[in-house]
Amino acid sequence: MYVCVCEAVTTHQISATIAQGANTFKALRDQLGVGSCCGKCSKDVRNQLRQECSGNGQGCACAGNA
Numbered sequence: 233m234y235v236c237v238c239e240a241v242t243t244h245q246i247s248a249t250i251a252q253g254a255n256t257f258k259a260l261r262d263q264l265g266v267g268s269c270c271g272k273c274s275k276d277v278r279n280q281l282r283q284e285c286s287g288n289g290q291g292c293a294c295a296g297n298a
């Protein structure tokens with residue numbers, strides 16, 4: 233499912249990028265372009281980051297940055 237229509241980014245791509253260590257919204261924006269155009273996807277991206285980052289056991293930086 234597309235989360236960011238502007239940059240054609242899917243939930244799967246976001247999950248994969250989080251799994252590779254992107255644990256801030258800024259990291260996802262820099263790597264995938266999410267939130268860099270209209271910004272409408274930002275809330276959904278932050279929600280997905282919060283959910284997945286807190287469950288991956290890698291130490292989550294998203295609380296202060298998401």
Ligand code: FES
Nearest residue numbers: 236238270271273
């Ligand atoms: S939907 Fe993501 S920047 Fe527009």
